[in-house]
Amino acid sequence: MSNVFWAIASGIAVGTLARYLMMRRDVRQYPSYPHAVVNHLSLGFLAATLGAVAIPALAAEEYTAVTFLALAATQFREVRSMERQMLVALETSKLVPRGKDFIEGIARTFEARNYLVLFIALLTSGVTFWQGSLLGIIAGISAVAIVRKLIGGKAIKDIAKVRAGEFRFEKFNLFVEDIHIMNVGLERTRKIYEERAKAVVLEPFNDNAREILANVGQRQAIAHDAASLLGIYRDVDTAEFTPLLRRNIDTGRIGMIILPMEPDTECLLQAVRHVPVLESAVAKPLASRAGRCAAD
Amino acid sequence: MAAVAIDGKNVSGVPVFSAKNEEEQANMATILSRVLEGVVHDMGNGVYIVVRH
Numbered sequence: 081m082s083n084v085f086w087a088i089a090s091g092i093a094v095g096t097l098a099r100y101l102m103m104r105r106d107v108r109q110y111p112s113y114p115h116a117v118v119n120h121l122s123l124g125f126l127a128a129t130l131g132a133v134a135i136p137a138l139a140a141e142e143y144t145a146v147t148f149l150a151l152a153a154t155q156f157r158e159v160r161s162m163e164r165q166m167l168v169a170l171e172t173s174k175l176v177p178r179g180k181d182f183i184e185g186i187a188r189t190f191e192a193r194n195y196l197v198l199f200i201a202l203l204t205s206g207v208t209f210w211q212g213s214l215l216g217i218i219a220g221i222s223a224v225a226i227v228r229k230l231i232g233g234k235a236i237k238d239i240a241k242v243r244a245g246e247f248r249f250e251k252f253n254l255f256v257e258d259i260h261i262m263n264v265g266l267e268r269t270r271k272i273y274e275e276r277a278k279a280v281v282l283e284p285f286n287d288n289a290r291e292i293l294a295n296v297g298q299r300q301a302i303a304h305d306a307a308s309l310l311g312i313y314r315d316v317d318t319a320e321f322t323p324l325l326r327r328n329i330d331t332g333r334i335g336m337i338i339l340p341m342e343p344d345t346e347c348l349l350q351a352v353r354h355v356p357v358l359e360s361a362v363a364k365p366l367a368s369r370a371g372r373c374a375a376d
Numbered sequence: 377m378a379a380v381a382i383d384g385k386n387v388s389g390v391p392v393f394s395a396k397n398e399e400e401q402a403n404m405a406t407i408l409s410r411v412l413e414g415v416v417h418d419m420g421n422g423v424y425i426v427v428r429h
Contacts, residue, residue: 252418265416265424266402266409317410319429 095128181297311341
């Protein structure tokens with residue numbers, strides 16, 4: 081068989097494999113539905129095919145074939161909006177919603193991973209075409225390994241100290257240490273808080289982290305992840321037990337209160353520490369002169 | 377969304393539910409919060425308000 085065939089075949093194979101490996105069916109249980117996995121694997125296969133044919137087409141002086149890459153961009157934007165629409169539609173059935181920022185982050189990730197698949201397939205087929213299958217597959221697998229490392233992103237544990245906190249009521253006002261959380265009107269509700277609630281304090285390491293934790297979407301993502309991993313003591317008609325994260329506006333520290341089904345503080349801290357830092361929440365005041373000057 | 381007060385004092389502008397005593401007031405506020413899917417806040421002057429956040 082010709083080296084064009086092997087270039088395209090190896091590009092498609094390595095690209096599709098890369099999409100499978102990038103699909104993290106992790107603790108957040110997404111995408112764990114079998115049909116969502118099939119959807120994304122199929123789209124990954126298409127992305128890999130588009131990437132794999134580009135270089136053999138160019139070599140054959142079929143320059144119009146490259147316009148297919150533009151088609152890919154449209155296709156992947158569609159993936160993003162499909163994911164966003166689905167997650168927004170499901171939001172109302174969550175006891176603790178993900179929040180718009182988290183959804184946008186997930187949708188953007190799905191789009192970006194298809195581009196990565198396209199580039200991996202392009203690289204694999206290009207190297208196979210000019211250097212042979214063995215080197216092509218080695219290049220492809222190395223690219224997959226590098227990409228898997230790069231897409232990791234930061235977690236809350238990288239930007240803040242996460243520790244257990246104390247909570248108390250001052251009359252009807254609930255505080256986590258010095259952070260006011262909310263006004264809890266009913267005595268019976270306060271009693272349930274005293275029996276079941278857990279408090280967590282997040283202390284940002286620097287001004288960048290302080291601004292990330294100030295983002296309301298980031299805080300909602302923390303509440304969602306903690307509630308989905310440890311379970312939440314609430315139902316649709318008990319809104320007063322919604323987990324809340326509030327900010328000390330003097331220091332930027334965050335106080336969190338939650339009523340988990342599993343009352344294990346260490347597991348709760350683990351859950352909070354591993355929440356991803358959302359791309360939309362990232363702020364870097366320390367990268368600017370004004371930010372550094374204000375930080376001291 | 378609503379307020380619960382003893383004898384309807386100190387409140388206007390929202391639907392007000394009058395209770396005879398504190399116990400009845402707390403019960404009414406609980407029922408209202410469940411039905412309206414809201415949260416009960418204490419205004420500190422003997423009035424509970426039910427708010428949907």
